[in-house]
Amino acid sequence: xxxxxxxxxxxxxxxxxxxxxxxxxxxxxxxxxxxxxxxxxxxxxxxxxxxxxxxxxxxxxxxxxxxxxxxxxxxxxxxxxxxxxxxxxxxxxxxxxxxxxxxxxxxxxxxxxxxxxxxxxxxxxxxxxxxxxxxxxxxxxxxxxxxxxxxxxxxxxxxxxxxxxxxxxxxxxxxxxxxxxxxxxxxxxxxxxxxxxxxxxxxxxxxxxxxxxxxxxxxxxxxxxxxxxxxxxxxxxxxxxxxxxxxxxxxxxxxxxxxxxxxxxxxxxxxxxxxxxxxxxxxxxxxxxxxxxxxxxxxxxxxxxxxxxxxxxxxxxxxxxxxxxxxxxxxxxxxxxxxxxxxxxxxxx
Numbered sequence: 001x002x003x004x005x006x007x008x009x010x011x012x013x014x015x016x017x018x019x020x021x022x023x024x025x026x027x028x029x030x031x032x033x034x035x036x037x038x039x040x041x042x043x044x045x046x047x048x049x050x051x052x053x054x055x056x057x058x059x060x061x062x063x064x065x066x067x068x069x070x071x072x073x074x075x076x077x078x079x080x081x082x083x084x085x086x087x088x089x090x091x092x093x094x095x096x097x098x099x100x101x102x103x104x105x106x107x108x109x110x111x112x113x114x115x116x117x118x119x120x121x122x123x124x125x126x127x128x129x130x131x132x133x134x135x136x137x138x139x140x141x142x143x144x145x146x147x148x149x150x151x152x153x154x155x156x157x158x159x160x161x162x163x164x165x166x167x168x169x170x171x172x173x174x175x176x177x178x179x180x181x182x183x184x185x186x187x188x189x190x191x192x193x194x195x196x197x198x199x200x201x202x203x204x205x206x207x208x209x210x211x212x213x214x215x216x217x218x219x220x221x222x223x224x225x226x227x228x229x230x231x232x233x234x235x236x237x238x239x240x241x242x243x244x245x246x247x248x249x250x251x252x253x254x255x256x257x258x259x260x261x262x263x264x265x266x267x268x269x270x271x272x273x274x275x276x277x278x279x280x281x282x283x284x285x286x287x288x289x290x291x292x293x294x295x296x297x298x299x300x301x302x303x304x305x306x307x308x309x310x311x312x313x314x315x316x317x318x319x320x321x322x323x324x325x326x327x328x329x330x331x332x333x334x335x336x337x338x339x340x341x342x343x344x345x346x347x348x349x
Contacts, residue, residue, distance in 0.1 A: 014181065021109040021117075021180050028107045029193065039083065063146040065319040066138055066295055068093050069155045071104075071125060071148035078140065078203055086200060087124050089150055090141065091133060091159055095326055097211045097296045097315055099141050102133035102162065103197065110180030111190050114165035117178040118154065128158060130165040132197055136204045137211045138296025139349075142320065215298035218260075218347045219313045225304045231258070231343045240268065240343075255284060255301070255342035259291055262349055267291050271323060271344055280327040282336045283317070284344060293320035297346055301325050304341025311335055316346060 063072070070090040079086045084106065092100040105127035110117055114131035125148065150158060157175060164171050171179065183190050224232045232239045242256055257269040271284035286293070293316050301311040312332065314325035323344055327333035 015177060017177055018179075018181055022111070024109045025107055025111045025180070026189070028109070029111075029189065032106070036083075060145065062143050064142040064294055066090060066093055066099060066141050067149075069150040069152075070141075070146050071150060072101075072141065072144040073147050074144050078144075079200055080202060081200060084200065085124065087147065088141075088144075089128055089158060091155070091162055093138060094135070095315065095324070097138055097215060097298065098135040098208065099138045099296075100133055100135050100162075101141065102158065103129050103200065105129055105197075110178070111193060112180045113170070113182040114161065115180050116158070116161050116175075118158075119178075120148075120154075122148065128161075129197060130158070130161045131194070132201075133162050133165065134201060134205070135208060136201070137208050138315075139211065139294040140204055140207060140296075142294045142296065211296070211298070214347050215313065215315075218298050218300055218345065219310065221300075221345075223300075223302055223309050223345075225302075225309055225341075229304050229341055231256070231302065231345075238266065253339045253342075255344050257286060257289065257344045257346065259289060259293070259346045259348050261291060277333075277337065280330075280333045280336075282325050282327075282333075284323045284325075286321050286323065289321070291348060293346065293348060295320045297348060299323045299325075299344055299346045301336070302343045302345065303335070303338050304343075311338070311342075 062075075063070075068090055072088055072090065074086045074088060076082060087104040088101040089104070090099050090101050094100070104125050105111065105115060106124070108123070108126050110127050112131065114129070116128045116130060118126060118128050120126060161171060161175065161179070170176060222234050224234060226232055226239070228241075230239050230241045240256070240258055253273040255271045255273070257271050259267040259269065261267060267290050269286055269289035271286050274283045274285065277283075295316050295318060297316040297320070299314050299316060301314065302309040303311045312325050312327065312335070314323060316322065317324045323346065325336055327336050
């Protein structure tokens, strides 16, 4: 029987450029750790002298309209390391209350396989951590500041590298020369660095689960209609009468809105439906809402005269002043186009 020869397995040649990335990263890492130690000693002395003021009290308003391609600076309350200004890139804005974001490294060169040298000139935006990309609540990202934007080409490359990071594959061509070297040794110091970076998202990860819980709770809430068309919550005893409104000559379709404000009193408003519904999605514009809303808040649409009042569930989008409901089928989409007896309930903070 003839012996079958298996082809030799060879590793791809590593370019000198990518080898230099790692050498440069290790030098920056060493300096960074030394500076942290010196800074910690200095702050202890300042605190002891009661002379340390870290932050001022004034800041510009948040950019609440979260868009794909945004580069954003997270607020300090969302970052456990007070010395870190954490910038993130928004890769995707989803219709399930979440956005997929990737943070930027504090170093100027990629440390590992799934870190990308972006080519952006700004120092804090040179390297994007695709291995650290993860979903966070869109409402939390809305409470941050837009500082820059990835153009269409850079966003497409970032998404491609994110897919490579997820499935463990390598990019080819020029993109391969813009990422770092793989971590092969369990004692590699880059693993400690990755652990530090993951910890920065601890608070945001915890809050993400609470958003899903609120959405499930809202959709399961018992709601009833009175014979006169008022919306009632049997569990709390609240009943909301439909206010008298003048007929609209334009033919606009309106819905009554109730915003549940946590421990506070609910707020009422109205919403106007967009004339054009695309991709099985119906959008409602809020009008007269006394509380500012964020995008990514759960919402439910109820319709009078049905055996099951709940029509569908959705979320606030844009800057929070629009509610979008997306149907999964043509039949469900036709239900979204009802034009009377409609109520929208939004779960705020």
